[in-house]
Amino acid sequence: MTIEWRQAIxxxxxxxDSDHKYLIRLVNTVEESLEYPRKRETITVTLDLLRDYANTHFKREERLMEQVGYPGLxxxxxxxxxLLKKLSELEKKILEKADPENFDNEPFPEHLMELLRHWLIGHIIGADLRMKPWVGKNGT
Ligand SMILES: [Fe+2]
Ligand SMILES: [Fe+2]
Structure with missing residues (x-):
């Protein structure tokens, strides 16, 4: 089940917004890389892309919050x-469960993908949206 960016976020x-759209794509790409046949190299590549872009995005957001004097910086x-710590933990779990040598093509545990989706969307809704009044078009 892939996720989609929507106006509400x-x-x-x-x-x-374009960073968030791209991060959502990368989470979906991780999910795609888990589809049979799962290859550890492919999954590692998609997880690396996600972590690298998350890093870039977090720094960009932090610079922006500084610029606008966001009080919750x-x-x-x-x-x-x-989030970065959680992502590392999740990466380990995903790679463990995704390694074709560790199981005989069992379906990938859905709850792990659910955690990864929530990792991103939960933060956007729970934390990023709070800065909308400062960084949005009608912001100060
Ligand atoms: Fe964000
Ligand atoms: Fe954020």
């Missing part, structure tokens, strides 16, 4: 640090 900021930075 827009921050009215083109740069941030420190807290939001902590969220990003935790």
């Amino acid at each position: 827009s921050l009215d900021n083109e740069e941030v 420190a807290e939001h930075k902590n969220h990003h640090q935790n």
